[in-house]
Amino acid sequence: MGRGILLTANLPQLQNLIKRDPDAYREEFQQQFNHFSSIRQLFQTNPDEQAQHFRELVTFISHVAQCYPKETASFPSQLAELLLESYSSLTPDTRKTLVQNLVMLRNKDVITSIELLRTLFPLLPRTTSSALRAFIRSTILSDIKTANMKSQNHKLNRAVQAMLFSMVESGMQDELIGDKGKLRAKANGPGPTGDTTSHNGSEAMWAVILTKELWRKGIWNDAKTVSIVSLGCFHPVMKVQSASIHFFLGGDEENQDIDDEGPEEISVKGVQHRHEINKKTRSGERKLRKQLVTAKKQRKKKGLPTTTNFPALQLLNDPQTFGEKLYDMLNRYDKRFSLPHKILIMNLLSRVMGSHQLCILGFYTYILKYLTYHQLNVPSILVALAQSVHELTPPDALTTVIRKIVNEFVHPGVGSEVIAAGINSVREICRRQPWAMEEDLLGDLIEYRKSRDKAVVTASRGLLQLYREVNPGMLKKRERGKDASMGIAGGKQPLPFGHTAGAAVDIEGLALLEDHFQALRQEEEGHVEEDEDDMKGWEMDSDSDDESSEEEGWINVDDENEDLVISDSEDEDMDAETKKQKLDELEEAEKRVSTLATTKILTPADFALLSELRIQAAQKAVEAGGGSRAKRKLATLEAQKSTHDVSLDNTFVSENDILGPKKKAKADYEERMASIAKGREGREKFGSQKGKRRKGETPGSTTNKEKARNKPIMMIMGSGKVRGKKKSSLREKQMKLRKHIEKAKKAHH
Structure with a gap:
């Protein structure tokens, strides 16, 4: 009896003994498990009572649960129920213990990944501890990654994607508030997890964050993953919308997670903008360098993308409906959204339109009111406009837009940077749809190539070169250039809008690839036959005599055989007819229609x-x-x-394409100091170059007074010093003489 009491009172010792011999200590374990059941009922009503002992019992049972699977069959569900139903009343230590033991049960294969994740997902938006939240987040990601390590675990992926989809969908019925000014709290009662976290988008935000992380790590890369984030683009909470949109856009300003770990995300563009408008000081320069270094470290740590997420855009389900919903949301809540958020939606909508060649004509009417040179962030708006245009966009819808840009940006009343941005915007639009330009307007814009500003000249010449290539008929004869004029003379005309050159019959050069694959197959078959022949001939050669090998072996060639000519090159004997034959064979292979595309997925x-x-x-x-x-x-x-x-690089543009080349900005303090330091290289401190050269001749350099003595008289006749001597009064001459005498006396003594 004393031994049993000792064992039940010392749980670590009992745990060690049970792992060695589970059957011998089954009664002691059953006693502790019954004790846990009774304490659990009391713990639900009063969590503060016996909390330490309850945590010890939970840890003990979790360690030995695999030894008694029948007795502990309900134990994981009891822990999960306690976490989900009484989470707000538990102490932080108890929450941490319960979560850690659930993870331990998963590592021991007592519970499945789906059972664990169904408990951990609802805890993320409810957890206030950053350490516990980070632990839950890393556990979820690592568990899904491990399950998909060798091959795709479709059963787990479907279950997790369904949970994430329901988390995003939980608050979709709420009213959209907008992000102008301070967001108003809007509680719509308890959410699906039993509390009021769904109304502020916490569940949806965490679902988007985890989905983006799984995509970034390459664990998930299917269309279902994209559909989860695409649903978040229409969530009523602005933070969820912004995070979802940034998933498709990539870029530098990835939305900050709701996790409180680490320092706040630094906006590189915001830091640089403040540096441009604020006063240039040394302390400001130091702060700028420090912030840029910190931002670089944050980006490297998070591994944020810097380019558009092309695969996600291509995997969108029904992109036409997705684009129309984006435009409806943008148009409907125009007064509720702030300008940066509207620009985000414009960028996403334009990239979807450009990559899938969608026609949402209402977007061009909507964007007209933002096409003014004094509009904030107008380069980003012009970029969104240019990206939305493609070869199937009706020219009539773009003609009004081009006129608006020209009237607002290209006139003598604005700066050269504004004119260059306007012409570059028109060029990017016309590069995608050349028929949107009017002939008279094109002639006016091309005249700006005679401007004195480099950016304006570059923009105008770029527009001229574009129409020399795509439609030289719209240019005057003297502006077309040699190649375009020869093309027009030869009858070369651009295809009108809506016309194509003809249906594609075959991929150019595909017959070469088919011949290459056929040659590889023949080579493999030939190797097999050669190996068989070598094995057959091995025995025959081994039985041959040395004499026969000597008789039928090498033939000695004497130096007297001068008529024998040895050549290693077949090309030396190739005549013009043979070359022509080979050339014809190559051309036939290029023109031959191949059936490879119908039998193989390239x-x-x-x-x-x-x-x-x-x-x-x-x-x-x-x-x-x-x-x-x-x-x-x-x-x-x-x-x-x-x-x-990249085939999609021509679809998307950047702000640099719109703004064009910039003038060299005025050097700041750091650049000036760098220039000074560069000029001081190779010389001693505080020493002039002339003094350094004359060091062997004289101790130092000459003074300005000594230099003036060696100047020609005509160079100093007009100086103030010589002219002052002529105009000086008698009193001034006496004072100067007296000063000279006193100085000479001092020097003599």
Whole structure:
């Protein structure tokens, strides 16, 4: 009896003994488990009573739960129920203990990942401790990552995605308040987790954060993941909207998480803007450098994207409906949204329109009121406008927009930077839809190439060069250039709006890829046959005599056989007819229609290989005497290879494309000091270069008075000193003489 009391009073010792021999200590464990059940009922009514002993019992049972699976079958559900129903009344230590023991049960495979995540997900928006919240967040991410390590765990992924989708959908029925001014608290009663956290978007925010993290780590990359975040773009809470929109946009200003860990996210653009408008001081320079370094560390730690999330945009389900909803929300809540948030929505809408070639014509009417040069963040608005245009956009819808830009930005009453931004915006719009430009307006804009400002000249010349390529008929004859004039003379005309060059029959050069795959298959089959022949001939060769090998071996060639000619190159004997034949074979391979695209799904690696094969074929054509035509084709293919990296880069533009080249800004304190330090390189401190050169001749450099003695008389005749001597009075001459005498006496003594 004394031994049993000792064991039950010392839980760590009992835990160690149970792990060694579970059957021998089953009664002691059952006694402790019954004790836990009775304390749990008391603990639900009064959590402060026996809290320490309750935590010890929970930890003990969690450690030995795998030894008694039948007795502890209901134990994990009891912990989860206690956390979800009585979370607000538990002490922080008790919450932490319960969560840690649930994770321990998952690590011991007592419970499944789905059971654990169903408990942890509702705790994220309710947790006030940053340490516990970070632990729950890392546990969720690591558990999902481990489950998808070897292969995709579709069962777990579907269950987790359903939970995240319900978390985002929980507050979708609330009224949208907007983000102008201070947000008003709006409590709509308890949420699905039993408290009032759903009304402020905490659940939805955490669902978006976890989904973005799983996408960034490459754990999830399917369309269901994108649909969760796309639903968050229409959430009534602005913070959830902003975080969801930034998922598609990427960029520098990723929305700050609601987690309180670490310092506040630093906006690089905001810091640089304040530095430009504030007074330049040394302390300000130091603060700027420190903030930029901190921002760089934060970005490196979080691994935020810096470019548009192209795969997510392409995986959108029904992008036309998604774009129309974005426009309806933007138009309906125009007075509730702040300008930065409206620009975010404009950017996302424009990128969806550009990448999927959508026609949402109401957007061009809506954006007209923001096209003024004094509008805040107008470069971002112009970028959104240019990105939304594509070759299927009706020109009539863009003509009014171009007129508005020209009337507001391109006239003598504004600065050169504004004119350059306006012309660049028109150029980016017309690059995507050239038929939106009017002929008279184009002639006026091209005249700005005679301006004195470099940015305006560059913008106007860019517009001129664009129409020389796409539609030179709209230019005057003297402005078309040589190539465009020759093209018009030859009957080359641009296709009208809505017309295409013709249906695609085949991918150019695909026959080369088909021949390459066929050659690889034949080579593999040939290797197999050669291996079999080698194995058959091995025994025959091994039985041969040395004499036969000597007789049928090498033939000695004497120096007297002068008529024997040895050549390693077949190209030396190739005549013009053979070269022409090879060239014709290459051209036929290029023109032949291939059926590979109908039998195989081509991957990006296949297209990269196709590009290499076309370049190799073009090189062979040049070597075979293809002439200048083959050389031009080779140069074109090599240029296409260098610019083949991103096909969507031509769809999206940046603010630098709109603003154009900038003038060199006035040097700040740091730049001036750097220039001074560069000038002092290679010389001693406080020493002039002339003194350094004359160091071997004289102890130091000459003074200005000594320099004046060696000047020609005509150089000093007009100086103030010489002219003053002539005009000095008798009294001034006497005073100067007296001063000279006293100075000479002092020097003599």
